[in-house]
């Protein structure tokens with residue numbers, strides 16, 4: 253049996269035993285986590301969030317890129333269209349982690365520059381390979397974004413060796 257067949261089989265168990273009916277589109281905790289695609293660092297799982305509690309955007313590194321900002325602005329419009337507002341009362345959490353694979357691309361500006369919307373001179377400021385500095389940078393970028401005014405922003409570092417999260421930038 254292939255992986256897809258296996259996963260579809262597991263879904264049938266999920267639908268019977270773990271599915272929660274009546275969840276809303278808005279995350280119950282009014283929280284969006286920006287995290288990495290790395291399978292070890294699923295934000296819902298490492299932060300103990302239940303279905304429907306948090307929304308998650310995942311990309312390479314869990315970084316705040318121009319693309320991430322556009323997605324957040326779109327999400328704000330979605331919440332407004334649904335009668336809410338991704339503004340005051342909401343939390344944005346940047347969740348990056350140790351041993352992140354993005355560090356392996358440190359010497360490939362031809363990949364990183366378009367990703368971060370920067371150039372060789374500006375790439376150092378993205379602190380690829382230095383997660384604490386990268387988290388601080390990304391939190392600052394979110395806090396400076398006029399289109400997300402009023403949202404509380406924090407930055408966490410997950411240690412893949414211990415399973416523990418460190419608050420790098422408090423809300």
Ligand SMILES: [Zn+2]
Nearest residue numbers: 288290352353
């Ligand atoms: Zn990663």
